[in-house]
Amino acid sequence: MKLRALVIAATLTLSLAACSKEAEKTGPKVGDQDSISQVSPLTGTALERGAPDNPVFVVKIDNTRASAPQTGIDKADLVVEQTVEGGTTRLAVLYWTNLPAEVGHVRSMRATDIGIAKPVNGQLAASGGAAVTITRIRNADLKIHSQDSGSTGFRRGPGHAPYNVLLDLKALAGTAHGDGPQRPYFDWASAAHATASAPSETPGATPSTSAPEPKKASAVDVRFSGQHTTRWAFANGVWKRTNGTSQPEFGAQNLIVIHAPQRDAGYRDPAGNPVPETYFAGSGKFELFAGNTVTTGTWTKADVSSTITLKDENGQELKMPAGKTWIELVNDGIARTTIK
Numbered sequence: 001m002k003l004r005a006l007v008i009a010a011t012l013t014l015s016l017a018a019c020s021k022e023a024e025k026t027g028p029k030v031g032d033q034d035s036i037s038q039v040s041p042l043t044g045t046a047l048e049r050g051a052p053d054n055p056v057f058v059v060k061i062d063n064t065r066a067s068a069p070q071t072g073i074d075k076a077d078l079v080v081e082q083t084v085e086g087g088t089t090r091l092a093v094l095y096w097t098n099l100p101a102e103v104g105h106v107r108s109m110r111a112t113d114i115g116i117a118k119p120v121n122g123q124l125a126a127s128g129g130a131a132v133t134i135t136r137i138r139n140a141d142l143k144i145h146s147q148d149s150g151s152t153g154f155r156r157g158p159g160h161a162p163y164n165v166l167l168d169l170k171a172l173a174g175t176a177h178g179d180g181p182q183r184p185y186f187d188w189a190s191a192a193h194a195t196a197s198a199p200s201e202t203p204g205a206t207p208s209t210s211a212p213e214p215k216k217a218s219a220v221d222v223r224f225s226g227q228h229t230t231r232w233a234f235a236n237g238v239w240k241r242t243n244g245t246s247q248p249e250f251g252a253q254n255l256i257v258i259h260a261p262q263r264d265a266g267y268r269d270p271a272g273n274p275v276p277e278t279y280f281a282g283s284g285k286f287e288l289f290a291g292n293t294v295t296t297g298t299w300t301k302a303d304v305s306s307t308i309t310l311k312d313e314n315g316q317e318l319k320m321p322a323g324k325t326w327i328e329l330v331n332d333g334i335a336r337t338t339i340k
Helices: 021-026 113-120 131-139 169-173
Strands: 057-062 078-083 089-095 123-126 144-146 154-156 165-167 219-225 228-235 238-241 254-260 262-268 274-278 282-290 293-301 309-312 325-331 336-339
Touching (some): 078 113, 078 219, 113 123, 131 144, 131 262
Antiparallel strands (some): 057 089, 219 228, 262 274, 282 293
Protein backbone atom coordinates (compact mmCIF):
# COMPACT_ATOMS: atom_id res chain seq x y z
CA MET A 1 0.00 0.00 0.00
CA LYS A 2 1.44 3.35 -0.99
CA LEU A 3 2.58 5.46 1.96
CA ARG A 4 1.28 9.02 2.02
CA ALA A 5 1.76 11.66 4.72
CA LEU A 6 -1.71 13.16 4.61
CA VAL A 7 -3.44 12.10 7.82
CA ILE A 8 -2.28 14.99 9.93
CA ALA A 9 -4.63 15.06 12.84
CA ALA A 10 -4.49 11.29 13.27
CA THR A 11 -4.66 9.79 16.76
CA LEU A 12 -2.26 6.86 17.09
CA THR A 13 -3.81 3.96 18.97
CA LEU A 14 -0.75 1.76 18.88
CA SER A 15 2.30 2.50 21.00
CA LEU A 16 5.29 4.20 19.40
CA ALA A 17 7.32 1.08 20.10
CA ALA A 18 5.09 -0.83 17.74
CA CYS A 19 5.67 1.61 14.88
CA SER A 20 8.20 0.61 12.26
CA LYS A 21 11.07 2.92 11.36
CA GLU A 22 9.46 3.39 7.96
CA ALA A 23 6.16 4.52 9.52
CA GLU A 24 8.01 6.97 11.75
CA LYS A 25 9.54 8.57 8.67
CA THR A 26 6.53 8.67 6.38
CA GLY A 27 3.48 8.52 8.62
CA PRO A 28 0.78 5.86 8.95
CA LYS A 29 -0.75 4.08 5.99
CA VAL A 30 -3.90 5.62 4.59
CA GLY A 31 -6.96 3.61 5.58
CA ASP A 32 -5.19 1.64 8.31
CA GLN A 33 -8.04 1.97 10.79
CA ASP A 34 -6.34 -0.38 13.25
CA SER A 35 -3.59 2.16 13.92
CA ILE A 36 -5.11 5.56 13.26
CA SER A 37 -8.30 7.55 13.54
CA GLN A 38 -8.47 9.61 10.37
CA VAL A 39 -9.41 13.26 10.52
CA SER A 40 -9.73 15.62 7.57
CA PRO A 41 -6.99 18.27 7.44
CA LEU A 42 -9.52 20.59 5.76
CA THR A 43 -12.41 20.34 8.21
CA GLY A 44 -11.15 18.61 11.36
CA THR A 45 -13.97 16.07 11.03
CA ALA A 46 -13.70 12.29 10.79
CA LEU A 47 -13.10 10.73 7.39
CA GLU A 48 -15.78 8.08 7.64
CA ARG A 49 -14.83 6.46 4.32
CA GLY A 50 -11.10 6.97 4.69
CA ALA A 51 -8.84 9.49 3.00
CA PRO A 52 -9.58 10.19 -0.69
CA ASP A 53 -7.01 9.03 -3.24
CA ASN A 54 -7.14 12.35 -5.11
CA PRO A 55 -5.18 15.50 -4.26
CA VAL A 56 -6.84 18.66 -2.98
CA PHE A 57 -8.01 20.81 -5.90
CA VAL A 58 -8.03 24.58 -5.37
CA VAL A 59 -10.42 25.92 -8.00
CA LYS A 60 -10.45 29.64 -8.79
CA ILE A 61 -14.05 30.82 -9.05
CA ASP A 62 -15.19 34.24 -10.25
CA ASN A 63 -17.16 36.25 -7.69
CA THR A 64 -18.75 38.96 -9.83
CA ARG A 65 -22.26 39.22 -11.23
CA ALA A 66 -20.85 38.82 -14.74
CA SER A 67 -20.27 35.11 -14.12
CA ALA A 68 -23.34 34.33 -12.00
CA PRO A 69 -24.50 31.85 -10.98
CA GLN A 70 -21.66 30.09 -9.19
CA THR A 71 -21.86 26.31 -9.42
CA GLY A 72 -20.73 23.62 -6.99
CA ILE A 73 -19.56 25.94 -4.19
CA ASP A 74 -21.74 24.11 -1.64
CA LYS A 75 -19.81 20.85 -2.21
CA ALA A 76 -16.44 22.28 -1.12
CA ASP A 77 -14.54 21.38 2.04
CA LEU A 78 -13.21 24.90 2.58
CA VAL A 79 -13.46 28.27 0.78
CA VAL A 80 -11.18 31.31 0.81
CA GLU A 81 -12.35 34.69 -0.53
CA GLN A 82 -9.51 36.95 -1.64
CA THR A 83 -9.07 40.46 -3.07
CA VAL A 84 -8.19 40.86 -6.74
CA GLU A 85 -7.70 43.91 -8.94
CA GLY A 86 -10.26 46.71 -8.95
CA GLY A 87 -11.29 45.94 -5.36
CA THR A 88 -13.38 42.93 -6.39
CA THR A 89 -12.95 39.45 -4.95
CA ARG A 90 -12.40 35.92 -6.20
CA LEU A 91 -12.84 32.55 -4.51
CA ALA A 92 -10.27 29.82 -3.99
CA VAL A 93 -12.50 26.79 -3.45
CA LEU A 94 -10.88 23.70 -1.94
CA TYR A 95 -12.27 20.27 -2.87
CA TRP A 96 -11.01 16.97 -1.51
CA THR A 97 -13.76 14.71 -0.17
CA ASN A 98 -16.38 15.64 -2.77
CA LEU A 99 -15.60 16.22 -6.45
CA PRO A 100 -18.56 17.74 -8.35
CA ALA A 101 -18.93 17.10 -12.06
CA GLU A 102 -19.52 20.83 -12.57
CA VAL A 103 -17.94 23.79 -10.76
CA GLY A 104 -17.56 27.35 -11.93
CA HIS A 105 -17.31 29.74 -13.32
CA VAL A 106 -13.56 29.29 -13.36
CA ARG A 107 -11.18 32.24 -13.62
CA SER A 108 -7.43 32.86 -13.44
CA MET A 109 -4.99 32.26 -10.60
CA ARG A 110 -3.14 34.79 -8.44
CA ALA A 111 0.06 34.77 -6.37
CA THR A 112 -2.13 34.90 -3.23
CA ASP A 113 -3.08 31.32 -4.06
CA ILE A 114 0.36 30.08 -2.99
CA GLY A 115 -0.39 30.71 0.69
CA ILE A 116 -3.89 29.30 0.27
CA ALA A 117 -2.89 26.04 -1.42
CA LYS A 118 0.48 25.17 0.15
CA PRO A 119 -0.69 24.00 3.61
CA VAL A 120 -2.60 21.09 2.05
CA ASN A 121 -0.44 20.56 -1.04
CA GLY A 122 -3.31 21.85 -3.17
CA GLN A 123 -3.26 21.70 -6.96
CA LEU A 124 -4.46 24.91 -8.65
CA ALA A 125 -7.27 24.65 -11.21
CA ALA A 126 -7.84 27.85 -13.19
CA SER A 127 -8.65 29.20 -16.61
CA GLY A 128 -5.10 30.54 -16.86
CA GLY A 129 -2.90 33.19 -15.31
CA ALA A 130 -0.29 35.85 -15.91
CA ALA A 131 3.14 34.47 -16.83
CA VAL A 132 4.74 35.94 -13.71
CA THR A 133 2.07 34.30 -11.53
CA ILE A 134 2.40 30.90 -13.19
CA THR A 135 6.17 31.02 -12.68
CA ARG A 136 5.81 31.88 -8.99
CA ILE A 137 3.26 29.12 -8.39
CA ARG A 138 5.43 26.52 -10.11
CA ASN A 139 8.47 27.72 -8.17
CA ALA A 140 6.42 27.16 -5.02
CA ASP A 141 6.19 23.50 -6.09
CA LEU A 142 2.44 23.61 -6.71
CA LYS A 143 0.86 21.83 -9.65
CA ILE A 144 -1.35 23.76 -12.08
CA HIS A 145 -4.31 22.55 -14.15
CA SER A 146 -5.25 25.22 -16.66
CA GLN A 147 -7.81 25.56 -19.41
CA ASP A 148 -5.25 27.57 -21.39
CA SER A 149 -2.86 24.62 -21.36
CA GLY A 150 -5.52 22.06 -22.30
CA SER A 151 -5.99 20.33 -18.93
CA THR A 152 -8.74 17.72 -18.64
CA GLY A 153 -12.26 18.64 -17.54
CA PHE A 154 -12.62 22.25 -18.70
CA ARG A 155 -15.41 23.36 -21.03
CA ARG A 156 -17.37 26.44 -22.03
CA GLY A 157 -20.90 26.84 -20.74
CA PRO A 158 -23.61 29.35 -21.68
CA GLY A 159 -22.71 33.02 -21.53
CA HIS A 160 -19.71 34.89 -22.81
CA ALA A 161 -15.97 34.54 -22.20
CA PRO A 162 -14.19 34.76 -19.86
CA TYR A 163 -17.14 34.29 -17.51
CA ASN A 164 -18.43 30.91 -18.73
CA VAL A 165 -15.71 28.34 -17.98
CA LEU A 166 -16.85 25.19 -16.14
CA LEU A 167 -14.78 22.33 -14.74
CA ASP A 168 -15.55 18.65 -14.21
CA LEU A 169 -13.51 17.73 -11.14
CA LYS A 170 -14.28 14.02 -11.48
CA ALA A 171 -12.72 14.04 -14.95
CA LEU A 172 -9.74 16.07 -13.76
CA ALA A 173 -9.13 13.68 -10.86
CA GLY A 174 -8.85 10.83 -13.34
CA THR A 175 -5.72 12.37 -14.84
CA ALA A 176 -4.25 14.26 -11.86
CA HIS A 177 -1.51 12.72 -9.77
CA GLY A 178 0.16 13.78 -6.57
CA ASP A 179 0.10 13.57 -2.81
CA GLY A 180 -2.78 14.67 -0.64
CA PRO A 181 -2.62 17.04 2.36
CA GLN A 182 0.49 16.92 4.51
CA ARG A 183 -0.70 19.00 7.48
CA PRO A 184 -3.97 20.41 8.89
CA TYR A 185 -5.19 23.75 7.58
CA PHE A 186 -6.03 24.92 11.12
CA ASP A 187 -5.14 23.61 14.55
CA TRP A 188 -8.46 21.82 14.84
CA ALA A 189 -10.35 20.96 17.99
CA SER A 190 -11.62 17.42 18.27
CA ALA A 191 -15.23 17.01 17.24
CA ALA A 192 -16.10 16.26 20.88
CA HIS A 193 -14.51 19.51 22.07
CA ALA A 194 -15.33 21.88 19.22
CA THR A 195 -15.65 25.10 21.15
CA ALA A 196 -14.23 28.44 20.14
CA SER A 197 -13.90 29.95 23.56
CA ALA A 198 -12.49 27.45 26.08
CA PRO A 199 -8.73 27.91 26.67
CA SER A 200 -6.57 24.90 27.42
CA GLU A 201 -5.05 24.56 30.90
CA THR A 202 -2.05 22.51 32.01
CA PRO A 203 -2.95 20.18 34.91
CA GLY A 204 -1.56 21.55 38.18
CA ALA A 205 -0.78 24.95 36.71
CA THR A 206 -2.09 28.21 38.11
CA PRO A 207 -5.32 29.00 36.28
CA SER A 208 -4.86 31.64 33.62
CA THR A 209 -7.12 34.57 32.98
CA SER A 210 -10.38 33.17 31.71
CA ALA A 211 -11.30 33.70 28.11
CA PRO A 212 -13.69 36.57 27.44
CA GLU A 213 -17.35 35.63 27.22
CA PRO A 214 -18.11 35.16 23.51
CA LYS A 215 -20.31 37.78 21.91
CA LYS A 216 -23.31 36.76 19.86
CA ALA A 217 -23.94 37.56 16.21
CA SER A 218 -26.71 36.88 13.74
CA ALA A 219 -25.27 38.79 10.76
CA VAL A 220 -21.93 40.24 9.66
CA ASP A 221 -20.70 42.43 6.80
CA VAL A 222 -17.11 41.96 5.63
CA ARG A 223 -15.84 44.95 3.66
CA PHE A 224 -12.96 44.04 1.35
CA SER A 225 -12.83 47.41 -0.40
CA GLY A 226 -14.99 50.32 -1.44
CA GLN A 227 -16.14 48.14 -4.33
CA HIS A 228 -17.06 44.96 -2.48
CA THR A 229 -18.64 43.84 0.78
CA THR A 230 -19.67 40.24 1.48
CA ARG A 231 -22.79 40.00 3.66
CA TRP A 232 -23.55 37.03 5.90
CA ALA A 233 -26.43 35.77 8.03
CA PHE A 234 -26.55 32.93 10.57
CA ALA A 235 -29.48 30.53 10.40
CA ASN A 236 -30.08 26.82 11.01
CA GLY A 237 -26.60 26.34 12.45
CA VAL A 238 -24.57 27.74 9.55
CA TRP A 239 -23.40 31.02 8.04
CA LYS A 240 -24.45 31.77 4.47
CA ARG A 241 -23.86 34.70 2.17
CA THR A 242 -26.88 36.89 1.58
CA ASN A 243 -25.41 38.56 -1.50
CA GLY A 244 -23.74 35.51 -3.06
CA THR A 245 -24.69 34.01 -6.40
CA SER A 246 -24.51 30.28 -5.61
CA GLN A 247 -27.62 28.16 -5.25
CA PRO A 248 -27.41 26.39 -2.93
CA GLU A 249 -24.96 28.49 -0.95
CA PHE A 250 -22.01 27.07 0.98
CA GLY A 251 -23.01 26.56 4.62
CA ALA A 252 -20.11 27.55 6.88
CA GLN A 253 -20.04 26.22 10.42
CA ASN A 254 -17.05 28.52 10.89
CA LEU A 255 -16.70 31.93 9.28
CA ILE A 256 -13.32 33.50 10.00
CA VAL A 257 -12.11 36.93 8.89
CA ILE A 258 -8.31 36.90 8.63
CA HIS A 259 -6.59 40.28 8.32
CA ALA A 260 -3.33 39.91 6.37
CA PRO A 261 -0.88 42.27 4.62
CA GLN A 262 -1.55 43.17 1.01
CA ARG A 263 1.10 44.24 -1.50
CA ASP A 264 1.49 44.91 -5.21
CA ALA A 265 1.94 41.71 -7.21
CA GLY A 266 4.15 43.61 -9.67
CA TYR A 267 1.99 43.66 -12.79
CA ARG A 268 -1.30 45.00 -14.14
CA ASP A 269 -4.35 43.30 -15.58
CA PRO A 270 -5.39 43.85 -19.23
CA ALA A 271 -7.50 46.84 -18.15
CA GLY A 272 -4.46 48.49 -16.54
CA ASN A 273 -5.44 47.84 -12.90
CA PRO A 274 -2.60 46.97 -10.49
CA VAL A 275 -2.94 43.38 -9.28
CA PRO A 276 -2.78 42.95 -5.48
CA GLU A 277 -1.25 40.05 -3.59
CA THR A 278 -2.30 39.12 -0.07
CA TYR A 279 0.62 37.50 1.72
CA PHE A 280 -0.95 34.63 3.64
CA ALA A 281 1.72 34.12 6.29
CA GLY A 282 2.95 35.89 9.40
CA SER A 283 0.36 37.08 11.88
CA GLY A 284 -2.54 39.46 12.33
CA LYS A 285 -5.95 39.82 13.89
CA PHE A 286 -9.02 37.68 13.25
CA GLU A 287 -12.74 37.55 13.97
CA LEU A 288 -14.13 34.02 14.25
CA PHE A 289 -17.84 33.36 13.94
CA ALA A 290 -18.34 29.79 15.16
CA GLY A 291 -22.02 29.11 15.42
CA ASN A 292 -23.61 32.34 16.60
CA THR A 293 -20.63 33.31 18.78
CA VAL A 294 -17.85 35.78 17.97
CA THR A 295 -14.28 35.36 19.18
CA THR A 296 -11.45 37.76 18.35
CA GLY A 297 -7.71 37.39 18.66
CA THR A 298 -4.51 36.80 16.71
CA TRP A 299 -3.72 34.27 13.97
CA THR A 300 -0.21 33.01 13.22
CA LYS A 301 1.15 31.14 10.20
CA ALA A 302 4.91 30.58 10.29
CA ASP A 303 5.24 30.49 6.49
CA VAL A 304 3.00 29.95 3.47
CA SER A 305 3.08 26.17 4.00
CA SER A 306 2.22 26.19 7.70
CA THR A 307 -0.89 25.37 9.70
CA ILE A 308 -2.87 28.38 10.95
CA THR A 309 -2.88 28.70 14.74
CA LEU A 310 -5.13 30.98 16.77
CA LYS A 311 -4.95 32.75 20.12
CA ASP A 312 -7.73 34.69 21.81
CA GLU A 313 -7.43 38.24 23.14
CA ASN A 314 -5.85 36.92 26.37
CA GLY A 315 -3.15 35.09 24.41
CA GLN A 316 -4.65 31.68 25.15
CA GLU A 317 -4.41 28.94 22.52
CA LEU A 318 -7.65 28.58 20.58
CA LYS A 319 -8.59 25.42 18.71
CA MET A 320 -10.63 25.86 15.55
CA PRO A 321 -13.98 24.04 15.89
CA ALA A 322 -14.29 21.11 13.51
CA GLY A 323 -16.53 21.81 10.53
CA LYS A 324 -16.74 23.41 7.11
CA THR A 325 -15.02 26.78 7.11
CA TRP A 326 -15.10 29.93 4.98
CA ILE A 327 -12.09 32.24 5.25
CA GLU A 328 -12.44 35.93 4.42
CA LEU A 329 -8.82 36.84 3.62
CA VAL A 330 -8.87 40.63 3.80
CA ASN A 331 -6.43 43.53 3.49
CA ASP A 332 -5.36 44.45 7.02
CA GLY A 333 -5.11 48.10 6.04
CA ILE A 334 -8.59 48.84 4.69
CA ALA A 335 -10.90 45.96 5.55
CA ARG A 336 -13.70 46.35 8.05
CA THR A 337 -15.95 43.82 9.80
CA THR A 338 -19.39 45.00 10.94
CA ILE A 339 -21.10 42.65 13.40
CA LYS A 340 -24.86 42.76 13.85
